[in-house]
Amino acid sequence: MDFTFLFIVILMLLAVKSGLTWVAAGLAILLLFTSKSKYLILAAIVGIGVVLGARFFENSDLNFWVIAGGLGLILFILARRDTEEPSAAGMGGMYPPGY
Numbered sequence: 001m002d003f004t005f006l007f008i009v010i011l012m013l014l015a016v017k018s019g020l021t022w023v024a025a026g027l028a029i030l031l032l033f034t035s036k037s038k039y040l041i042l043a044a045i046v047g048i049g050v051v052l053g054a055r056f057f058e059n060s061d062l063n064f065w066v067i068a069g070g071l072g073l074i075l076f077i078l079a080r081r082d083t084e085e086p087s088a089a090g091m092g093g094m095y096p097p098g099y
Contacts, residue, residue: 011027012024046070
């Protein structure tokens with residue numbers, strides 16, 4: 001599971017809460033450009049939506065639910081990605097066949 005995306009979204013949330021929206025925007029661009037599959041692109045878009053939702057509901061009681069629900073959805077997307085795309089076992093791809 002690629003927890004890097006989840007970690008970067010949490011960093012984006014911390015940046016928005018600290019008032020550093022340009023750092024959050026830079027991390028969002030980093031998320032989009034480093035996505036290697038459709039699931040990671042979807043997780044990046046959901047992460048950006050979570051950050052925008054946290055910014056929009058900043059002083060509301062819904063803020064916790066937006067953040068918790070969005071992070072849970074990203075975790076579900078990343079877990080779903082692992083079940084559909086099995087990782088290479090052993091030394092696959094590093095050495096020629098027969099080693």
